Amino acid sequence: MLSLSQIQLRDPFVLKQESEGCYYLYGSTDPDIWKAKGIGFDAYRSRDLTLWEGPFPAFRPDSDFWSDKNYWAPEVHEYKGKYYMFATFKADGVCRGTQILVADGPLGPFRPHSDGPVTPRDWECLDGTLWIDAEGTPWIVFCHEWVQIKNGTVCALRLSPELDRAVGEPILLFSAQDAEWVDSVKNGAGYVTDGPYAYGCDNGELLLLWSSFRQGRYAQGIARSKSGDILGPWVQEPAPIFENDGGHGMIFRTFEGKIMLALHAPNNTPDERPVFIELSEANGRLSVREG
Template sequence: MRLNQIQMRDPFVLPDADEGCYYLYGSTDPDIWRAPGVGFDVYRSSDLRQWKGPFPAFRPEPGFWAERNFWAPEVHAYKGRYYMFATFKADGVCRGTQILVADGPLGPFAPHSDGPVTPADRECLDGTLHVDSDGAPWMIFCHEWVQIVTGTVCAVRLSPELDRAIGEPVVLFSAQNAEWAQPVTSPSNGTGYVTDGPYAYRCETGELLLLWSSFKQGRYAQAVARSESGTILGPWTHEPEPLYESDGGHGMLFRSFDGRLRLALHTPNRTPDERPVFIELEETEGRLQVRE
């Protein structure tokens, strides 16, 4: 299969140099908004063009707590195992990110944390792993606008085993801190400012960037924030314009085996037309731009 044949939101690429292949994860249920959750699929490729799959990476066992909104799986290699950070939802339970684990990138992944590691009283999504310069793991996630009107990006320390949060979350910034971000209106949730899809990236200069997404002029957009301290706690400043604003976002960065830096995101931002797209970037003195 080629990328334009794969319906997927929130794409995440895990390069595996030992195997010489790439693994592609994402929100792969045909209707992630209303239908009961099925699980997550993974695709595999040696050249980023032709993909084999789908392979079932996660299927919930009977009695699994979540019912729907199986969103945004990311898979990180950490201390010899593979950890999936994924968002789930159930009636009467706040949406949150749970951590799953497997011995290999194909899975099958099984619950590792006891339910979500995001706060139980907050509607949250899109948890991602960040390991700081001291080797301490953090989860960066979004507190949803549907609960607080102006969405925020937060961070919380994780246990060394990645099975629970340690301490209280810290707010890194809100959507309105970016001057370009504009509100959206939903028939069920009203009007508010969206924060989606955080992903931390350490530049060759040592600067720490954070990718995240919101909306500009009604279209999904991929943004970049910069830590003034070089740590996850910021303070964070925002690039004046999105990196990509053609109705695509929820991106992450990876290097292909030839060393090229690539942005993975989905576009357009409508179901069932969304597809994963890879865009080559240039990194110059801690700044990212689309390669011409």
């Protein structure tokens, strides 16, 4: 059994399984996700969020898999009786993008479901997440990366009911510079958008977590939909909810009903670790719970 401090992992995502009474933890688990050849994604399992079994090999590419590097940010969503992994991949000469994988159980093995990335093939994209709207329509929310367009954006794209392809054209939700707290990276080279995750509040408001950089440190921001719909318009909170060199967060509820923010910190490899922070929610507003 492992503690969180023993698990090197970026971009944490927690799946709560009511039927099993346990949690599954996913993330970017390769020791070097930046330059080394991609290995795959590991998963961990826990009943108390403190001690974790694993790692379990949730995804390993077949020999003919199109991507060989940048295996990033896997999320696993239960949908219509199966488990779907949204994950980012790249290869030389091929744009980074989010592909959808599928498995019969939360530990996999996950296999390609979509035919390559569902994000636009000529865009550098990353960090796709699933959102099901009030009409039951599935969407992928993802980032159009700053390395291609300088001012990174967050976009939404309809998916087929089978989650195997995109439907229509991507829709711009907002850009990094829409948030007053965001600073540029690499001496003005660009403005980052990372890790979107949609969260529906108890009062019906819709929030979108996303990450960027503030004063040189990774930070976790929040945007708010004025319409309550994934298409917004989106208004940025004036300050991050977490700015101590951590981010790429998501929110889950414990079996006891606590609201938890999962993110990684610090942001440097190989020191990154999954971190859970209890939140309070009041009238559609999130804050770090004191005490």
